[in-house]
Amino acid sequence: MHRKTLSELSQLLHNKEISSTELTQHFIDRVKKHDGDVNSFITLTEELALQQAKAADAMLAKGTANALTGIPIAQKDIFCTEGVKTTCASKMLDNFISPYNATVIEHFNQAGAVILGKTNMDEFAMGSSNENSYYGPVKNPWNLDCIPGGSSGGSAAAVAARLAPASTGTDTGGSIRxxxxxxxxxxxxxxxxxxxxxxxIAFASSLDQGGPMTQSAEDAALMLNVMAGHDPKDSTSIKKDVPDYTTTLNDDIKGLTIGLAKEYFQHGLEPSVKKAIEDTIQTYESLGAKFVEISLPHTEYSAPAYYVIAPAECSSNLARYDGVRYGYRCDNPTSLEDLYKRS
Known part of the structure; x- marks a missing residue:
């Protein structure tokens, strides 16, 4: 079952070929058996998951289920989850039990999905290797000597190792992609x-965005159908209806024009990556798509701009985690300096 996509699992559940309780227990068992090598999870929410699976089975029996009802989903440990430890992979939040749900978590709850657990990540989402976590580094399941990338490395590794059918992630400067x-x-x-x-939990507020991490484009569309939507609690949330992202998956791409920015192919591109892109171009062309060269002349300034904006916003957002007003505080500090060092 763990090799099946979200759409395949959904079909099995709706056809009553398997129950959500059975499916959830299967993935719980896989995490317990295999995650010791990968370290993709910080918290396995076994009791909560089985409770939600039981409720999902009732929805399926009543015919009130949707595409993700009853499917266990891993959640990046950056999304506040009511009654569950939410750490952002930091010692500072090691004992933080969230009193409320992030809107993304609420959306999954409303859809009847199951929260399998909270995934490991770079601390406060600042990193690209997932080696910077209070709970230890995450390993790439394809080669345990390699990194999985970051900051959503636990989410990526969990899906790649088939410890979860899908996961949420967040992306500030590449942390999903x-x-x-x-x-x-x-x-x-x-x-x-x-x-x-x-x-x-914020890193750089003008850049942060949650998104899906899945086995396929179809699964990503199913996840985004649930995750997306306007939220009055987020002033930057788009006031637009959420389309069904799965409806365009089988559209003909004949005549589609795709721009290729020449700046991306000038220097520093790994040959194997370049070949993969060229192979993809050939595949799209064989399906009728057309490619044209375009120029994005300010590309060279994108990384420097990011490294001005992201650290500036980060320093403001993380100032609250000082061990004085908020977050973990060491025992019996002898001075303010000692408090800072040990917290």
Whole structure:
């Protein structure tokens, strides 16, 4: 069952060929058996997952279920989850039990999905290797000597190792896309504002965005159908209806024009990556798509701009985690300096 996609699992559940309780227990058992090598989970929410699976089975029996009802989904440990430890992979939040749900979590709950657990990540989402976690590094399941990428490395590794059918991630400067590439799965950073940031612990507020990490494009569409939507609790949330992203998956791409930015092919491109892109271009052309060269002349400034904006916003957002007003505080500090060092 763990090799099946979300759509395949959904079909099995709706056809009553398997129950959500059985499916959830299967993935719980896989995490317990295999995650010791990968370290993709910080928290396995076994009791909560089985409770939600039981409720999902009732929805399926009544015919009130949707596409993700009863399917266990891993959640990046950056989304506040009511009654569940939410750490952002930091010692500072090691004892934080969230009193409320992030909007993304609420959306999955409303859909009847099952929260399998909270995945490992780079601390406060700042990193691209998932080596920077208070709970230990995450390993790439394809080669345990390699990194999975980050910051959503736990999410990517969990999906790649088939410890979860799908997972949420967040992306500020590549934190969904890069680990998805390194672990051989599908990752999508939606347009900013498409997914609510309420209850998603902030790194760089003008860049952060939640998105799906899955086995396929179809699964990503199913996940985004649930995750997306306007939220009055997020002032940057887009006030637009959510389309069914699965409806265009089988559209003919004949006549589609795709721009290729020449700046992306000038220097520093790994030959194997270049070949993969060229092979993809050939595949699209064989299906009738047309490619044209375009120029994005300010590309060279994108990384420097990011490294001005992201650290500036990060320093403001993380100032609250000082061990004085908020977060973990060491025992019996002898001075303010000692408090800072040991907290």
């Amino acid at each position: 890069q680990p998805a590439a390194l672990c051989g799965i599908t990752g999508l950073k939606p347009t900013y504002g498409r997914v609510s940031r309420y209850g998603m």
